[in-house]
Amino acid sequence: MDSVIEGGQLSEIYQKAIKPRIGELTRIREKAQKAVYYGVAAVVLLIIFIVLISNGASMAIAGLVLSVIGLIVVIVKGQKAWKLYHTGFKEQVVREVVKVVNPDWAYHPTGMIDSSVYAQSDLFRKSVDRYKGDDLVQGVLDKTDFECSELHTQYKEVTTDSKGRRQERWVTIFKGLFFHADFNKDFIGRTYVSPDTAERLLGKFGRRFQKISGPAPLVVLENVEFEKAFVVHATDQIEARYILTPTIMEAMLRIKQLYDCQVHFSFVGSRVYCALGMNKALFEPKLFGPVIKLHEMEDMYHLFKVNEVIIRELNLNTRIWTKV
Template sequence: MKSFNEFRSFIAEQLKDELDGLEERRNKMFTWKAKLGAFLGVAVIIHWGVSLFTSLPTYTILITIAFGTAIAYFVFNKYFLDLAIPSNFKDLIVKSLVSFVDPSLQYNPTGYIPYEDYQASELFLLKPDHFTGDDLIEGSMDGIPIKFSELISSYEKQHLGVSKNKAWEMIFHGLFLVAEIPYDFKGKIFVLSSTIYKHLGYAGRLIQKHNFLRGNYILPKNLDFRDNFVVYAENLLEGELILTDDFMDKILKLKKITKAEVYISMIGNKVYVGVNLNREIFKISLNKPLTRVEYLKSFYNDLYYMLTVIEELNLEAFLENQEN
């Protein structure tokens, strides 16, 4: 994959005018925001001055502040707030980044992995009441068809008690990848984060070893991997073959780089990977300059993590072991 410095040079050479145009729109928006704030401040000062030399009650300044703020808010939102900037920025930068890295990849800012793929992965057993996403990228890496996007799944939780308030509980919020490999697994394989089991202590360890819903429990030889992940396989031999030293090291690296919980399942001829980032990807803030290097670096990293995940899984080595 091309380096970030190469992408940064590409942006400077090819997209500088478009990026500067977006930044100019952002600056114009905040210039008018400052002007409206100044007008409101002047109105309050004039009102205060009038109240000092007339019988106008001082507390009426609050009325000026309330009405002035409401008017300024209405004018700014109706005439100067440019909500298209974030989507224009993403469309410009992310689409260019995807094309720059691999012209065969396709980017759809409003598309996302369908619920059928999410459900087929069997990674998250809770059924979501809310399921959405965006930033779908599809294509082929080293001959393996892949697609991935940001996904958000959550369920509605009703609290017990008098109020019976409902709240949304997050199941997954991160990057979700589906890869189709030239091999049908004999049984299902799951590599799951062990975080939930750690919280349950001894009971968690018992559940971890006897989770019959997932298949046979496999004890990884890598102690660090064992401390971070739990592995199940319906076919023990197949599960042990996938747990090579290289595989475990690379999954640990993926977890470390992303600073997120990683979930993997292998079912049929599909590999599913969920990286639970708990944040929105390809996100910008209108309060900061769009030309900041940090934005470009963040976008590059988000894409890099998922484009290298198949390499991190080292499926080629696994397929060679199966053939032998």
């Protein structure tokens, strides 16, 4: 079924299931677009009236007040129109794409993976000050339950400039797709697989840095290509080697190459966690331009397909272990 869909049926589904909805979504979006135009006009009028008042034209005060009121009305109506369009896009487009991947999966447009799950993965150990996400997908593939959603986690950095003024900025910890699934094994320790940036940039010094900077002792494996792409730390060296079989390592390399992004894995408790860093909005509507093109639907399809790809590539449905 998947090979048939990927081989040509996506275009047919786009024509039959997505394209007929575009007209209605376009009409809804036009209200949000008009709000932008009216908002720009109101701001221009505000500037004009402020200049007139500064030049002594007291009669312009009434125009200034009306412009402020108009701008507030436009903002309120614009936000309402955008929310309506945003909801429609998620329901009429994104939900349909999820159905194409697997009609049995549950899709929650405003849902996200719980922050406790994110913390349990122990993939990113920086304290989180802002936790956001959406597009939660939940399901069971054969024997394996999973969850996946878009997440954006940040911390607040506070600095003081040369004049003693306090400055704040939000720094991204992780942005992208976050996945976790049952591994059907209760792990004794914790195993972490992270992108290898230190050794690639610093060579032998990078390897030394890995030994002292990781969340657990460094694990050195024999797969040369894997070692170039990832660095492994584990609290239990023997267990890590049982988990990271040659097949699993090859699968992780394929996942990284397929999605062409920074990929993190951890094996904690009885679950596998995977974070795919993607520094862009993944399933969001656009205010201008085409509502959605075929290639954009294809991109969504392949991103939601990551759930199946990880489960299949990591052989999670092959129950080689039994939980205690």
